[in-house]
Amino acid sequence: MKLKVYTTDGSSSSEKDFAIAEFEGTKGLKALKQVLLAYMANKRQGTSSTKTSSTVHGTGKKPFRQKGTGMARQGARIRNQHYHGAVTHGPQPRDYSQKISKKMKQLALRRALFDRANAGEIDVIERFEVAQPKTKFFNGILANIDSAAKKILIVDDSWSDATLLAARNIARVFISDAKDLNALDLSRYDKIIVSEKGMERVLTRANGGN
Numbered sequence: 744m745k746l747k748v749y750t751t752d753g754s755s756s757s758e759k760d761f762a763i764a765e766f767e768g769t770k771g772l773k774a775l776k777q778v779l780l781a782y783m784a785n786k787r788q789g790t791s792s793t794k795t796s797s798t799v800h801g802t803g804k805k806p807f808r809q810k811g812t813g814m815a816r817q818g819a820r821i822r823n824q825h826y827h828g829a830v831t832h833g834p835q836p837r838d839y840s841q842k843i844s845k846k847m848k849q850l851a852l853r854r855a856l857f858d859r860a861n862a863g864e865i866d867v868i869e870r871f872e873v874a875q876p877k878t879k880f881f882n883g884i885l886a887n888i889d890s891a892a893k894k895i896l897i898v899d900d901s902w903s904d905a906t907l908l909a910a911r912n913i914a915r916v917f918i919s920d921a922k923d924l925n926a927l928d929l930s931r932y933d934k935i936i937v938s939e940k941g942m943e944r945v946l947t948r949a950n951g952g953n
Contacts, residue, residue: 744760744761744763744765744857744860744861745758745759745760745761746758746759746761746763746860746865746866746867747866747867748866748867748868748869748939749866749867749868749869749887749888750868750869751868751869751870751871751872751884752883752884752887753868753883753884753885753886753887753888754887756866759867761860761867761942761946762946762950763853763856763857763860763946764853764856764857764949764950765857766853766854766857770854771850771851771853771854771857772854774847774850774851774854775850775851775854775855775926777843777847777851778843778847778848778851778925778926778927779851779926779927779930780841781841781842781843782843782925782926782927783927784839784840784841785839785840785841787839789836789837789838789839790836791834791835791836792834792835792836793830793833793834793835794829794830794833795829795830795833796821796822796823796828796829798829799821799827799828799829800821801819801820801821801827801828802819802820802821803819803821804819804820805817805818805819806819806820848925848926849948849949849950849951851925851926852924852925852926852929852945852948852949853949853950854926855926855929855930856929856945856946856949859929859935864933864934864935865934865935865936865937866888866889866934866935866936866937867936867937867938867939867942868884868888868936868937868938868939869938869939870899870938870939870940871884871897871899871902871903871906871910871938872903872906873905873906873909875905875909876904876905876906876908876909877908877909878909878910878912878913880909881906881909881910881913881916882913885913885916885936888934888936889934889936892915892932892933892934893915893933894915894917894931894932894933894934895915895916895917895932895933895934895935895936896917896918896919896928896929896931896932896934896935896936897910897916897917897918897919897935897936897937898919898920898921898924898935898936898937898938898941898942898945899920899921899937899938899940899941900920900921900922900938900940900941900943900944901920901940902918902920917932921937921940921941921942921944921945921948922944922948924945924948
C-alpha cells in the first residue's frame with residue numbers, strides 16, 4: 744500500500760510502498776473488535792466495592808418493637824432499606840481482564856493499520872528530527888503535515904532527547920514507541936505519523952516478528 748513519506752521538516756512528500764496487509768470485506772473486523780474490548784477491559788481496575796449487611800457498620804439491634812407502632816416491622820438499622828444501611832446487589836471487587844492470543848493481536852493490528860492507512864490517516868516521515876529541543880520547531884513540522892488534526896499520535900523506533908523535549912508540551916501530540924503500538928492506539932487518534940524505521944518495526948510485529 745502506498746503512503747505519503749514526508750521529509751524531516753514536513754515541507755515536501757513523496758509516495759512509497761509499504762507492506763501493509765490488505766483486507767476485503769469484513770475479514771479481521773471481529774478480531775479487531777474483540778481485541779479493542781479486551782484492551783479496554785484490561786485497563787479497568789475493578790476496585791468498586793459496596794458494603795453488604797455483613798460488612799456495614801452498625802448495630803443489629805431491633806430498632807423498635809414488632810407491633811403497636813403503626814410502622815412496618817424492622818429487623819435492624821443496617822438493612823438495605825435504611826439510610827447508611829447495606830447495599831443490595833452492589834458492585835464488588837472483580838477482575839475484568841481478558842486474555843488475547845498473540846495471533847489475534849497481530850490480526851487486529853494488521854486490520855487497524857489497513858483501515859487507517861486506507862482512510863489516509865497514516866503518514867510517514869523520514870525521521871523525527873528538530874534543530875533544537877524547542878516546541879516551535881516540532882509544531883512547525885506538524886503544521887506542514889496536518890494542521891487540522893486535534894489528536895496526533897507520533898510513533899518512532901527510538902526517540903532522541905531533543906525530539907521528546909520538543910514534543911512533550913504540545914497538547915494534541917501523543918508519543919508511542921513502535922514496539923508498543925497496538926490496535927487500540929491506532930483507533931484513538933485523528934492522525935498517526937510514523938517514522939520510516941518505526942513503520943518497519945510495526946510491520947514486522949504485525950506480521951509475526953518481534
